[in-house]
Amino acid sequence: MNLTIKDIADLAKVSVATVSRVLNDSDKVKPETKEKILKIIRDYGYKPDKIASSLRKKKTGIYGIIFSVKGGRVLEDTYSTKFLKGVLTFLSKKGLKLIVDIHESQDILEYYKNIIKSKVIDGFILLDIRKNDKRVELLKNENFPFVVIGRNDENNFVYVDSDNVSGAYIAIKHLKEIGCQKILYISGNEGIPVSEQRLSGVKSAEKDLKLRIDIEYGDFDEEKTIEILKSILKRGFNYDGVFCASDTMAYATIKFLRGLGIEVPVIGYDNIPLSEFIELTTVDQNIIKIGYSAAEALHKLANGEEVMSLVVPSKLVKRKSTLSFTTKHI
Amino acid sequence: MNLTIKDIADLAKVSVATVSRVLNDSDKVKPETKEKILKIIRDYGYKPDKIASSLRKKKTGIYGIIFSVKGGRVLEDTYSTKFLKGVLTFLSKKGLKLIVDIHESQDILEYYKNIIKSKVIDGFILLDIRKNDKRVELLKNENFPFVVIGRNDENNFVYVDSDNVSGAYIAIKHLKEIGCQKILYISGNEGIPVSEQRLSGVKSAEKDLKLRIDIEYGDFDEEKTIEILKSILKRGFNYDGVFCASDTMAYATIKFLRGLGIEVPVIGYDNIPLSEFIELTTVDQNIIKIGYSAAEALHKLANGEEVMSLVVPSKLVKRKSTLSFTTKHI
């Protein structure tokens, strides 16, 4: 049989109200009685029932994140785990919990709605945000706390995003530093925010650093990258540096060019595990930090605090794919 | 303002008891009134408060898993995500939830104890099981439902484990099939269950298939593997096939031997992402299935059903690290 607050009250010869007060360290309790109660709580190993407490307080201390099985983060890549680790690092420090869930993408709105009404979580972290995301509309209507990872055009919400602009900028800057003058940038899909942000960083670096940078639009993947390179080769490949919007593209680039005997500095984006292996210089988004900050923001939001959106800086991880060229170029 | 069961009862002109009955589809309710109530529930979009329900039912429909930050699965590798994906696939199908947590390894028992007493979860999945694992003792004492991933010596609990014995067996069998006769097996650390199971599979394959297999004890990691290979090379390397207890070891082996101009079929274990990249033949544990089965077992256990432990078969993923030798050997 498990102890309840009533049992503790009886043992301490006080009322449940007083025990409840020390449990939530309300100040209006005499130090002596507080000590007495705490001792009994310790001696008997009493822990309050969080479900009962949640029902009363209308707060559970549990937050939620839903991974889409199709079309979004699938909870299979290292992004997901690193992100989770960041989130959990914050939450566990505060004694808070996280419900991780997955869902097929169809009736996703209904799914969110059910979870909200079931009252088990205090707030959501939203992944894979899209333009005119219906979830944002729903959560705002329900006045339910949430934090978005990434941005869209509206940004009528609190978000935590990677600083793609400066991330791309520092990559180009590094190419310049090792002596590159005419650079090829293979972008991600046109029209999606991440691509536009990275492209914008590339363009401002081009201006600031007085470089010549050609832009090609890829799709973050290998095949398209190789297509692009092939068509460039027809008119002659005369770049002394390549920057790609993803590590996958960078990998494809190196492999393809090497097959043709062309060796040129290449930088990728994301720092996926493969990149360490092939020693690819790349932009690391600091995903753990993003997760941590998102959890922190959500918790504040759920407690009625004012919260600002946040852009987390990335850092360049320098490896052989550029460093091995430093001597040649200088 | 959110609807409660009382509101629905009033709208339907019945008592809350009746509404509760249709909610939990108890059979003792007239079809017409049931329909009437269901219609109102649908029309008004009512969803019961799970916290209130949990308090009454003494069940939340939430399960828990705790990752150790130090010394265990760190929620950083692909094992963790694949496993989670399996678990969540089952749970989401049943409308159940999962709390994912991390914890520093120190007062881990206290941590489990707190969570149990807080009443928020109905059962645990235990990772990184060890000999005489204190958590097992605790959970058994508390009579709290749990399922273990892996085994130890006692096995006085329900577990879901990978079939390391047959996994190792099929690897050796494949080596034999491509013509290997004298095989080197580099084991994992002596004395831990996984190592012993894989070794046992190797040994029975040795007998069954009439092979000559030499055993060396490594530690699942690169450095030790290379040490072992170096010492073998002193007396001459005369193996025509190598099987390693991990992909990492297999990778080290290939790299090291290749550096010496030695090309020999190599098989690893785990099918980590790198292995696809380097085209390493390896044993895949089917981690997603393990996660799925564990969640299923836990749910049954938490509902008082009898549950058997389970050993999930692995499969061999054949790639170039062995297939490129098929012609030579035949």
Place this chain on the structure above:
DNA sequence: TTGTATGCGTTATCAT
């Protein structure tokens, strides 16, 4: 500073 009493939204027991 402490106690009393009520309610949080359900489910279960016992009537009817």
Place this chain on the structure above:
DNA sequence: ATGATAACGCATACAA
């Protein structure tokens, strides 16, 4: 087949 009502364990408004 349905209703009235007492729990579930805790937190809080109000009283003392």
